[in-house]
Amino acid sequence: MKTHAKVVVIGGGVVGCSVLYHLTRFGWSDVVLLERSELTSGSTWHAAGGMHTINGDPNVAKLQKYTVDLYREIEAYSGQDIGLHMTGGVMLAATKERHDWLKSIMAKGRYLGLDALLITPTEAADLFPLMDPDQFVGALYDEVEGHLDPYGTTHAYAKSARKNGAQIELRCMVEALEMRTDGTWKVTTNKGDVIAEHVVNAAGLWAREVGRMVGLELPVLAMEHMYLLTEDMPEVAAFNAERGREMLHAVDFDGELYLRQERGGMLMGTYEKACKPWSPEVTPWDFGRDLLPPDLDRIAPSLEVGFRHFPAFEHAGIKTVINGPFTFAPDGNPLVGPIRGLPGFWSACGVMAGFSQGGGVGLALANWMIDGDPGLDVFAMDVSRFGDYATMAYTNAKVQENYARRFSIRFPNEELPAGRPLRTTPIYDILRGKGAQFGAAHGLEVPLWFAPDGVTDAFSWRRSTDFEHVGAEAKAVRGGVGVIEISGFAKYAVTGPGAAAWLDRLLAGHIPAPGRMAIAPMLKDDGHVIGDFTLANLGPGGDGHAGFFIAGSGIAEDYHMRWFDRHLTGGVSVRAHGAGLVGLGIAGPRARDVLGEVTPAGFDVADFAFMDIRRVTLGMAPCTVGRVSFTGDLGYEIWMAPEYQRHVYHAIHAAGAAHGIRDFGLRALNALRLEKNFGGWGREYRPIYSPYEAGLGRFVALGKDADFIGKAAAARMKADGGKMRLRSFTVDATDADVIGDEPIWQGDDVIGWVTSGGYAHASGVSVAMGYVPRAIAETDDGWEIEIMGSRCPARLQRRPLFDPDGTRMRA
Numbered sequence: 001m002k003t004h005a006k007v008v009v010i011g012g013g014v015v016g017c018s019v020l021y022h023l024t025r026f027g028w029s030d031v032v033l034l035e036r037s038e039l040t041s042g043s044t045w046h047a048a049g050g051m052h053t054i055n056g057d058p059n060v061a062k063l064q065k066y067t068v069d070l071y072r073e074i075e076a077y078s079g080q081d082i083g084l085h086m087t088g089g090v091m092l093a094a095t096k097e098r099h100d101w102l103k104s105i106m107a108k109g110r111y112l113g114l115d116a117l118l119i120t121p122t123e124a125a126d127l128f129p130l131m132d133p134d135q136f137v138g139a140l141y142d143e144v145e146g147h148l149d150p151y152g153t154t155h156a157y158a159k160s161a162r163k164n165g166a167q168i169e170l171r172c173m174v175e176a177l178e179m180r181t182d183g184t185w186k187v188t189t190n191k192g193d194v195i196a197e198h199v200v201n202a203a204g205l206w207a208r209e210v211g212r213m214v215g216l217e218l219p220v221l222a223m224e225h226m227y228l229l230t231e232d233m234p235e236v237a238a239f240n241a242e243r244g245r246e247m248l249h250a251v252d253f254d255g256e257l258y259l260r261q262e263r264g265g266m267l268m269g270t271y272e273k274a275c276k277p278w279s280p281e282v283t284p285w286d287f288g289r290d291l292l293p294p295d296l297d298r299i300a301p302s303l304e305v306g307f308r309h310f311p312a313f314e315h316a317g318i319k320t321v322i323n324g325p326f327t328f329a330p331d332g333n334p335l336v337g338p339i340r341g342l343p344g345f346w347s348a349c350g351v352m353a354g355f356s357q358g359g360g361v362g363l364a365l366a367n368w369m370i371d372g373d374p375g376l377d378v379f380a381m382d383v384s385r386f387g388d389y390a391t392m393a394y395t396n397a398k399v400q401e402n403y404a405r406r407f408s409i410r411f412p413n414e415e416l417p418a419g420r421p422l423r424t425t426p427i428y429d430i431l432r433g434k435g436a437q438f439g440a441a442h443g444l445e446v447p448l449w450f451a452p453d454g455v456t457d458a459f460s461w462r463r464s465t466d467f468e469h470v471g472a473e474a475k476a477v478r479g480g481v482g483v484i485e486i487s488g489f490a491k492y493a494v495t496g497p498g499a500a501a502w503l504d505r506l507l508a509g510h511i512p513a514p515g516r517m518a519i520a521p522m523l524k525d526d527g528h529v530i531g532d533f534t535l536a537n538l539g540p541g542g543d544g545h546a547g548f549f550i551a552g553s554g555i556a557e558d559y560h561m562r563w564f565d566r567h568l569t570g571g572v573s574v575r576a577h578g579a580g581l582v583g584l585g586i587a588g589p590r591a592r593d594v595l596g597e598v599t600p601a602g603f604d605v606a607d608f609a610f611m612d613i614r615r616v617t618l619g620m621a622p623c624t625v626g627r628v629s630f631t632g633d634l635g636y637e638i639w640m641a642p643e644y645q646r647h648v649y650h651a652i653h654a655a656g657a658a659h660g661i662r663d664f665g666l667r668a669l670n671a672l673r674l675e676k677n678f679g680g681w682g683r684e685y686r687p688i689y690s691p692y693e694a695g696l697g698r699f700v701a702l703g704k705d706a707d708f709i710g711k712a713a714a715a716r717m718k719a720d721g722g723k724m725r726l727r728s729f730t731v732d733a734t735d736a737d738v739i740g741d742e743p744i745w746q747g748d749d750v751i752g753w754v755t756s757g758g759y760a761h762a763s764g765v766s767v768a769m770g771y772v773p774r775a776i777a778e779t780d781d782g783w784e785i786e787i788m789g790s791r792c793p794a795r796l797q798r799r800p801l802f803d804p805d806g807t808r809m810r811a
């Protein structure tokens with residue numbers, strides 16, 4: 001066995017073998033995979049082997065498409081038969097809501113080049129005669145769907161990797177991991193030690209145990225999962241004989257079932273509501289190529305629906321029931337990427353759909369390890385999307401919710417309840433008492449809107465019960481003043497003698513003068529946007545609050561901290577405040593009057609210019625107040641230690657009562673920022689866009705002395721112009737607004753995609769933001785945006801709907 005290697009991959013399941021293959025494919029051949037038993041000895045060997053491209057997240061769908069497209073290639077390259085059956089598949093909707101969901105999935109797929117087709121139940125029954133068409137309202141047909149042999153596929157990756165120079169060591173158990181002082185890793189195994197520059201945790205069912213070897217508690221839980229195999233069915237034989245091909249794959253969302261042909265019979269699997277975690281705390285090392293006892297009672301309700309929807313099953317004999325465990329992260333997506341604080345340690349686990357996603361995971365991780373960047377937008381899979389709040393107990397609650405809802409619809413306005421409330425701010429109960437409806441962001445409860453007594457969110461694809469109330473909140477801000485909890489932002493303190501110079505190199509914008517703030521994009525080496533922040537220079541105050549303050553996206557707190565850490569130099573300290581610093585925002589034309597009444601005499605609010613930031617006492621509480629607002633209105637963001645938040649909130653309300661102050665939530669904030677064409681992280685701003693495409697170019701200071709990260713690439717992108725442009729549109733929508741990821745049409749072509757949008761209540765129009773090709777980005781006519789299967793006329797909104805000159809914000 002090798003004693004030194006550039007990379008040690010732990011785990012010979014489909015994911016580890018894919019990672020190993022991709023590393024060698026991109027030129028790293030000094031790599032070794034260590035497998036404690038034989039290849040496929042975790043979840044992989046008993047998988048049903050189904051794979052498909054369609055996914056609710058277009059970025060994940062892209063990686064799934066890559067995975068499926070890769071199969072023929074690795075089969076040919078390795079010479080290993082992977083048992084590929086590309087049958088095509090139908091997704092079946094038994095309700096109108098599910099049919100709407102299928103329409104949205106089809107629309108999202110358009111600009112990815114996915115050729116899924118909406119068909120009627122009768123058309124679906126012609127393709128898949130086992131179904132009773134009367135039980136369904138519609139279906140989506142996709143020809144890129146099928147199944148393969150899990151063993152053959154894993155071995156195809158492994159053989160391809162070996163052919164490229166990789167080594168695979170079987171019956172080699174990793175027992176301990178230790179980071180050495182020179183930054184390399186000592187990997188202790190039953191066959192001796194290996195010293196490696198990089199270690200990849202692809203240990204599947206044992207990913208938690210391998211994580212614990214380096215002090216990590218990964219948010220992963222294994223769930224039991226069952227599928228049954230029937231005896232040969234005459235209906236299957238008749239179909240095969242008549243059509244000369246196999247049965248299609250089918251997913252029945254309302255029955256929580258998936259089906260496919262297996263030899264002369266059928267395979268039927270369930271994501272049952274009465275789901276069961278397996279080994280929730282520790283995965284036993286003596287588990288291997290084992291199965292769990294079947295429990296048909298647990299899946300009986302799904303089977304009952306199955307017999308109704310697919311009558312032929314009622315007479316089919318059950319040959320075998322397979323029950324095996326496989327792992328999930330709290331949101332069902334993989335956990336991929338580098339681990340903050342552990343240089344050279346990488347995660348490739350929590351992959352619940354290894355045969356749809358394994359190739360994409362291998363591709364992204366290999367890019368990341370070799371080039372320092374995944375090369376794709378993989379935030380949905382990034383291990384950093386979870387923070388410390390994702391404890392084992394939280395993970396347990398969330399994974400069960402996710403499993404039981406795997407085939408359930410998640411409406412765009414639906415907040416899932418498991419594991420909540422977990423992180424709350426001091427005014428949580430006060431806001432709740434006022435009817436606040438909360439969502440969770442990075443585990444923190446954030447108010448979305450305020451419901452009058454007796455009104456709750458009715459989950460829907462269309463405008464719903466919140467519409468008029470969110471509208472009233474938005475209008476109250478534009479017409480007077482509103483207050484919003486903004487603790488959900490990420491907040492960072494950057495201190496130390498080298499702070500200014502470090503930020504000058506890290507961020508693409510100018511460093512503001514003491515007491516001032518600036519919009520600060522952060523770029524990657526390739527010039528794409530990896531963060532968008534408000535940077536404040538708190539000055540050298542000497543009061544313990546000196547230094548710099550950064551506010552950014554809350555969901556990206558760990559993602560950005562990992563980036564900060566990676567680039568940290570001596571003499572600088574970066575700290576995430578988390579909920580140790582909380583915030584309130586006030587906005588609207590009367591905001592200044594209200595603030596003036598809660599500040600002590602002598603503080604001249606009128607003297608407080610746009611983008612100023614100061615230490616101010618509000619009521620009796622010490623706060624930091626910045627004059628900036630995402631509403632685009634006159635506004636202030638107020639930051640304080642948690643113990644003062646109730647006091648400040650009450651003081652603002654007491655002063656604001658005479659001005660008609662109203663609480664507002666994030667949905668109203670969204671409606672307000674859309675009127676200003678303001679983008680947000682994770683939607684308009686992502687690591688696949690250049691600042692010039694994203695409309696952030698004016699904040700990139702190419703002329704500043706500092707050689708900031710991405711400067712040379714940004715200069716090239718500016719000269720070149722890039723391919724796409726972020727644009728805002730008003731849309732002739734009727735009863736549903738865009739959610740995100742809808743296609744943008746120009747004439748008969750899908751040429752772009754929506755990033756976000758909604759109803760801009762104060763302006764009374766529906767708005768969509770999205771990316772379109774630069775060459776036609778100034779075109780006024782011919783735009784359409786597809787909402788729920790209907791192409792709605794749209795107009796380019798060149799200037800913001802509200803206060804296009806920004807006078808109100810700066811007044």
Ligand SMILES: Cc1cc2nc3c(=O)[nH]c(=O)nc-3n(C[C@H](O)[C@H](O)[C@H](O)COP(=O)(O)OP(=O)(O)OC[C@H]3O[C@@H](n4cnc5c(N)ncnc54)[C@H](O)[C@@H]3O)c2cc1C
Pocket residue numbers: 010011012013014015016034035036037038039040041042043044045046047048049050051172173174175202203204205206207210225226227322323324325326348349350351352353354355356357
């Ligand atoms: C019943 C069932 C049906 C499924 N059907 C499908 C399907 O149709 N389509 C689909 O895409 N997915 C399906 N899955 C899920 C799929 O099996 C997983 O997504 C996939 O197998 C995960 O692969 P992995 O490589 O991450 O983990 P694993 O397969 O668990 O592999 C991990 C490997 O790491 C090794 N290992 C662990 N610790 C160590 C150590 N310390 N030292 C050395 N080696 C170690 C283990 O021995 C094991 O071989 C199904 C799962 C089940 C249970």
